[in-house]
Amino acid sequence: MRLGPSRQPGRVEFVAMVAVLFSTIAFSIDAMLPALPQIAERLSPDEPNRAQLVVTSFIFGMGVGTLLAGPISDTVGRKAAILGGLAIYGFGAVLAVQAQSLETLMAARVVQGLGAAGPRIVSQAMIRDRYEGREMAQIMSFVMMIFILVPAMSPAAGSFVIDLAGWRAIFWSFVLFGLIGGTWLALRQPETLPSEARFPLRLGVVWLALKETLSRADVRIYIAVLTLGTGQMFALISSVQPVYDQALGLADSFQWWFMATAILAGTGTIVNAALVMRLGMRRLAITAYAAQALISAALILAHLLDLVPEGAALPFFFAWSVSVFFMVGLTFGNLNSLALQPLGHIAGTAASVIGAISTVLGVLIAVPIGLAFDGTPLPLVIGTGVCSALAFLLMRRTVEE
Numbered sequence: 403m404r405l406g407p408s409r410q411p412g413r414v415e416f417v418a419m420v421a422v423l424f425s426t427i428a429f430s431i432d433a434m435l436p437a438l439p440q441i442a443e444r445l446s447p448d449e450p451n452r453a454q455l456v457v458t459s460f461i462f463g464m465g466v467g468t469l470l471a472g473p474i475s476d477t478v479g480r481k482a483a484i485l486g487g488l489a490i491y492g493f494g495a496v497l498a499v500q501a502q503s504l505e506t507l508m509a510a511r512v513v514q515g516l517g518a519a520g521p522r523i524v525s526q527a528m529i530r531d532r533y534e535g536r537e538m539a540q541i542m543s544f545v546m547m548i549f550i551l552v553p554a555m556s557p558a559a560g561s562f563v564i565d566l567a568g569w570r571a572i573f574w575s576f577v578l579f580g581l582i583g584g585t586w587l588a589l590r591q592p593e594t595l596p597s598e599a600r601f602p603l604r605l606g607v608v609w610l611a612l613k614e615t616l617s618r619a620d621v622r623i624y625i626a627v628l629t630l631g632t633g634q635m636f637a638l639i640s641s642v643q644p645v646y647d648q649a650l651g652l653a654d655s656f657q658w659w660f661m662a663t664a665i666l667a668g669t670g671t672i673v674n675a676a677l678v679m680r681l682g683m684r685r686l687a688i689t690a691y692a693a694q695a696l697i698s699a700a701l702i703l704a705h706l707l708d709l710v711p712e713g714a715a716l717p718f719f720f721a722w723s724v725s726v727f728f729m730v731g732l733t734f735g736n737l738n739s740l741a742l743q744p745l746g747h748i749a750g751t752a753a754s755v756i757g758a759i760s761t762v763l764g765v766l767i768a769v770p771i772g773l774a775f776d777g778t779p780l781p782l783v784i785g786t787g788v789c790s791a792l793a794f795l796l797m798r799r800t801v802e803e
Contacts (some may be wrong), residue, residue, distance in 0.1 A: 423525045427584055435642070455769070495514055495574070499570050522757070535739070539736055559575070559641050
């Protein structure tokens with residue numbers, strides 16, 4: 403463990419605070435899901451499937467902002483970068499309230515995503531300032547254990563807000579959530595990056611850090627695997643509401659099925675926290691992607707051969723979606739820790755490069771999978787199976803940490 407500034411919050415409070423900052427992203431995505439039918443009816447009645455682009459446009463903005471947030475944090479410090487990002491995030495939410503077209507709403511969501519990159523990526527660098535190696539991976543797992551409660555509750559919270567004040571009021575809840583995380587950070591967390599460890603925000607410095615990050619073959623592989631994992635995860639998130647609505651006829655109870663999925667899948671982070679110190683990050687990630695590729699392949703065959711019993715579509719899809727989110731708990735924290743391990747001296751910029759590339763390219767994977775929705779979960783399952791199989795093959799080319 404690294405030494406940091408005095409008066410650091412205790413480990414439990416630090417984990418909880420970072421989890422709240424991380425959760426800005428999950429809440430901004432998952433609370434929107436129950437609103438997709440109303441957004442489609444109001445802003446895209448002729449092409450209702452385009453409403454899910456409200457989700458991926460936020461993710462795209464977050465990916466672009468990720469490239470800037472880390473280098474800025476290496477220059478001005480972690481706290482200022484996170485708080486500035488939250489201010490932009492809130493501004494984007496206010497713009498979204500006023501949107502009168504799907505295109506305008508998507509643009510506002512891109513702005514929101516740009517700001518959300520601050521708490522998302524700089525929080526990882528803040529963890530790296532205090533911890534390293536498998537201990538960092540363990541802290542990330544603890545963060546994810548708390549974080550998973552937010553996506554579990556978000557659709558239900560979104561439905562409550564919609565019933566109370568309409569779908570536009572969801573964006574005001576985003577402003578409130580950002581204020582909570584920002585206030586906690588401002589009042590309780592000392593700066594983790596001392597002034598002597600910072601360097602000026604110059605294009606040449608950023609370019610050198612970018613080159614160093616991408617010059618390592620192992621880091622490039624981890625970025626590619628994160629891209630595949632991000633793509634399949636966001637494809638599921640953007641498509642899960644239409645699947646429950648159109649394929650399963652459960653639009654009214656979607657949020658409760660999603661909550662159950664997230665809570666069950668959250669045990670993946672518990673398993674990872676318990677096993678990562680003994681088995682290692684790489685082995686757990688390889689096992690998770692291999693298992694997901696096999697599970698998806700089995701479900702694809704069951705659909706193609708018409709082996710899914712009548713009335714069993716719901717339990718089949720529910721179990722499969724739990725397995726996908728469970729896999730996230732065994733992979734994302736480990737992959738980020740593996741990629742950042744040799745890059746601690748440029749953790750902010752490295753985290754930005756890794757996050758930006760994997761997120762933006764992940765959106766390019768998620769959008770066509772989501773738009774391929776044909777009233778059945780089959781395109782989603784095929785896309786996930788292919789991504790997991792490729793991720794498994796790439797991870798086999800890496801070396802033990």
